[in-house]
Amino acid sequence: MNETAPLAEESAPVYPMPRVSPVDPPPPLAELRAGKAASRVTLWDGSQVWLVTSHAGVKAVLGDRRFTAVTSAPGFPMLTRISQLVRAKPASASFIRMDDPEHSRLRSMLTRDFLARRAEALRPAVRELLDEMLAKLVTGERPVDLVAGLAIPVPSRVITLLFGAGDDRREFIESRSAILVDRGYTPDQVAAARDELDGYLRELVEERLADPGDDLISRLVLDQVRPGKLSIDEMVPMCRLLLVAGHGTTTSQAGLGLLSLITDPGLTEALAEDPGLMPKMVEELLRFHSIVQNGLARAATEDVELDDVVIRAGEGVVLSLSAANRDEQIFPDPDRLDPHRDARRHFAFGHGMHQCLGQWLARVELEEIYAAVLRWMPGARLAIPFEELEFRHEVSSYGLGSLPVTW
Amino acid sequence: MSDIPRLTISIDPAACCAMGRCAATAPEVFDQDPDTGTVVLLDATPPPELHAPARLCAELCPCEAITVTEG
Ligand code: HEM
Ligand code: SF4
Numbered sequence: 001m002n003e004t005a006p007l008a009e010e011s012a013p014v015y016p017m018p019r020v021s022p023v024d025p026p027p028p029l030a031e032l033r034a035g036k037a038a039s040r041v042t043l044w045d046g047s048q049v050w051l052v053t054s055h056a057g058v059k060a061v062l063g064d065r066r067f068t069a070v071t072s073a074p075g076f077p078m079l080t081r082i083s084q085l086v087r088a089k090p091a092s093a094s095f096i097r098m099d100d101p102e103h104s105r106l107r108s109m110l111t112r113d114f115l116a117r118r119a120e121a122l123r124p125a126v127r128e129l130l131d132e133m134l135a136k137l138v139t140g141e142r143p144v145d146l147v148a149g150l151a152i153p154v155p156s157r158v159i160t161l162l163f164g165a166g167d168d169r170r171e172f173i174e175s176r177s178a179i180l181v182d183r184g185y186t187p188d189q190v191a192a193a194r195d196e197l198d199g200y201l202r203e204l205v206e207e208r209l210a211d212p213g214d215d216l217i218s219r220l221v222l223d224q225v226r227p228g229k230l231s232i233d234e235m236v237p238m239c240r241l242l243l244v245a246g247h248g249t250t251t252s253q254a255g256l257g258l259l260s261l262i263t264d265p266g267l268t269e270a271l272a273e274d275p276g277l278m279p280k281m282v283e284e285l286l287r288f289h290s291i292v293q294n295g296l297a298r299a300a301t302e303d304v305e306l307d308d309v310v311i312r313a314g315e316g317v318v319l320s321l322s323a324a325n326r327d328e329q330i331f332p333d334p335d336r337l338d339p340h341r342d343a344r345r346h347f348a349f350g351h352g353m354h355q356c357l358g359q360w361l362a363r364v365e366l367e368e369i370y371a372a373v374l375r376w377m378p379g380a381r382l383a384i385p386f387e388e389l390e391f392r393h394e395v396s397s398y399g400l401g402s403l404p405v406t407w
Numbered sequence: 408m409s410d411i412p413r414l415t416i417s418i419d420p421a422a423c424c425a426m427g428r429c430a431a432t433a434p435e436v437f438d439q440d441p442d443t444g445t446v447v448l449l450d451a452t453p454p455p456e457l458h459a460p461a462r463l464c465a466e467l468c469p470c471e472a473i474t475v476t477e478g
Binding site: 062063104107108111112115116117344345350351352353355359360 | 424425430432441442443444463466470471
């Protein structure tokens with residue numbers, strides 16, 4: 001972990017805590033969950049905030065409008081050094097960092113493009129893309145790295161498809177948005193990547209203003225920008241949010257889900273018996289891996305009673321999605337990955353008004369990625385010992401650096 | 408009165424944030440407007456076999472737009 005981590009009082013341990021097992025949340029979270037509704041933890045900058053670890057507590061806070069998602073609000077937890085940057089330049093914040101009514105004003109402009117039925121309509125294109133990619137991968141050399149070969153390119157291909165941006169621009173988008181979610185970079189590097197991405201998106205928007213097509217950007221331009229409901233200055237961070245929020249998350253979840261599928265024979269057997277189990281399996285894998293590993297940040301704008309704890313106005317709160325998703329009150333035997341579990345109550349996509357806009361698209365991508373690998377690489381297995389896998393802790397969505405497989 | 412259990416559902420379209428968890432979980436009971444995604448209630452008093460899915464919808468709805476009342 002981080003050597004510069006501040007010394008914490010015993011009553012407020014340093015957060016995030018280190019993992020012991022690479023696929024399970026840090027063990028102290030389970031102990032905290034058994035205690036009070038919220039407990040004090042110390043962040044990297046020495047500040048103390050509340051940590052909520054139970055399913056009921058996470059649901060209550062994320063559903064309560066007295067908690068704000070605005071990073072400049074007093075007491076807002078700075079989970080990483082990078083969050084300071086977002087705070088320093090609030091003008092470019094996207095709606096994930098806004099409260100209603102501003103948040104829903106902007107988000108609702110995108111709703112139609114992210115409805116479940118729209119995601120479903122994209123499924124054939126996603127499947128075709130996967131078949132094309134896998135046909136190439138299986139004829140190449142073994143082992144194949146499924147992270148570089150599928151988990152990274154698929155989400156970015158799908159987003160550029162939505163944006164109507166060509167292959168020539170994909171590499172640029174991919175590299176810049178990867179920097180934005182990687183804590184290995186300095187705030188200055190992140191700022192530079194963000195500015196480059198914004199400049200690029202502005203170009204794309206202006207291009208579509210002049211010559212609209214049939215894609216998400218063009219629809220926003222025609223329905224919102226031209227009638228004066230949305231400015232270009234608002235639209236650029238919105239497009240950046242779609243890139244950044246949909247990219248590293250889906251990559252991480254695809255990689256870790258594939259790891260589970262190829263190392264846990266129970267899962268593939270269950271799927272072989274009943275291929276209709278895939279959507280259920282995807283929910284369980286989302287619950288189990290909870291890749292937004294450090295959780296979500298909010299701040300109280302009023303005093304709020306949370307069961308046996310009072311959170312004061314101006315105090316920060318961190319909601320541990322991974323701890324809530326292992327809450328035995330809701331998910332019996334929570335540390336078991338169970339293909340037959342009804343995991344729909346998980347919070348891998350958050351809860352409340354900010355719940356993931358891209359969740360239906362993510363589900364389609366994940367279902368198709370998992371199914372395509374099982375179809376094209378029957379009997380796929382790890383090409384290196386499990387202990388040699390490289391897990392990436394420094395990114396905001398926890399995941400694998402690579403996943404070498406053979407079959 | 409019969410002893411068939413009854414469940415009454417009401418929705419608050421103004422609170423709905425178009426997440427679509429309801430229509431995916433109980434398509435017999437909920438739909439979404441194809442343009443806005445806003446919840447549409449198809450059956451306010453669904454038959455008993457749909458009570459469990461309907462209750463789950465109320466629980467899953469991220470924006471507390473669904474209320475179920477027993478009886
Ligand atoms: C497995 C993949 C994904 C996971 C685990 C995930 C997780 C999340 C979570 C936890 C939030 C809530 C953040 C908060 O409350 O502060 C969120 C919000 C969001 N996600 Fe995702 N996401 C995924 C994929 C995607 C995709 C594919 C897209 C779009 C292309 C996307 C777009 C968004 C957007 C726009 C928001 C902000 C919503 C709002 O503030 O109203 N996500 N996501
Ligand atoms: S789950 Fe709730 S927010 Fe989502 S469409 Fe249904 S009623 Fe609306």
